[in-house]
Amino acid sequence: MRTLTVLSFVAAVTGYRINPHLREENSSTCFPLQSATFHNSTTAPDMTRSEWWCSAEQTYGFLGFSYPIEDDCDGEPYSLIESDFASMKNDFGASMARAYLPGCYTDDIWERIIKAGIEYDMGVIFQVAWPLNGDPDSWWSKIQDSILDTLANSSYAEIAPFVVHSIEFGTEPIGDTDGGSYDNFEGYLSKFKDLVKPYGIPVGISEDWDRPGIMSSDNGNSLGPVGETIANLSDCVHAHVMPYYHDDLTEADSWNYIKNQVQWLKSNVNLPILISETQWAWAYNDGHAGGHVTGPDSCDCGEEQYTNYWQNFDDNCQFFKQNQVGWFLHSWQQEGTFDMKKDDGSYAIPNWVPTKC
DSSP, X not given: OHHXXXXXXXXXXXXXXXXXXXXXXXXXXXBTTSSBOOTTOXXXXXXXXXXXXXXXXXXXXXXXXXXXXXXXXXXXXXXXXXXXXXXXXXXXXXXXXXXXXXXXXXXXXXHHHHHHHHHTTOEEEEEEOOOOSXXXXXXXXXXXXXXXXXXHHSTTTTTHHHXXXXXXXXXXXXXXXXXXXXXXXXXXXXXXXXXHGGGTOOEEEEXXXXXXXXXXXXXXXXXXXXXXXXXXXXXXXXXXXXXXXXXXXXXXXXXXXXXXXXXXXXHHOOSOEEEEEOOOOSSOOTTSOOSSOOBTTBOSOSHHHHHHHHHHHHHTHHHHHHHTEEEEESOSSSSGGGOSBOTTXXXXXXXXXXXXX
């Protein structure tokens, strides 16, 4: 209380205004990993975006979940999103949520996610995605336009750069050859980055960089031709580090692969790095077969393997801190046996709160 009194006195004498978006007990902290808060207000903080956000060096360890939004607009009501953000924050200590595969092509979905981010003091990651639900591939541009319109014209336009941490332009767009060719995609990425630049929001792609001859070199030691171009066009790396999809790797082998991929990225890409997508399955995943498949409907999957996989991330918090790499658990729901929240509402790992270090 005495500190606040002194601050108030200094403010009165100097004309300095104490920012209401910072908690009184520590006005030097940042969003969303420390004490900065929106106080559930849609008024933009009275500071620059770079002053508001925690630095890349502070953004390490567990950040939150991939948050699939694959249903249409009616299937993703605010009541559901609000409830999910509350659970991710209160039950797991999530500080961010990564929107994944939007199936709603209007501003509505982004406004709901921003609103939930404000209510629960969570940063959000937006994603432009080429549809995987059977809708025309060309509808990626509808997602792009809805994001740009939200940033420019929605009722949340002023505060959006303080809630939206970054934007992923595509999810495995190189692996899927989104845009029809690498050259086409690189042109789309470059244009989108220019359009987002006025808002100060970093843009990258969500991609697996372990693609020899493409994202990495033929021998895997350095950047490949496409990887080099993508790195030069990006503000950040959102990496898919996915031992699950390497059939020669069991769950017990997974941590060495993850560690090596992080070190490779740190050595080859001079950009802030997040692991945006990594997963294991608590049972055979019909829609996403992997996990050292040993035959039809069989894999090195199960509750024990799932728990061990995420416990390795937890046990190595200091590794992520030293390398300044944050990670997202893929996923919250809608991805079968990757999900932390099961269809019955229970959690795949009960009573677990990821370590902060």
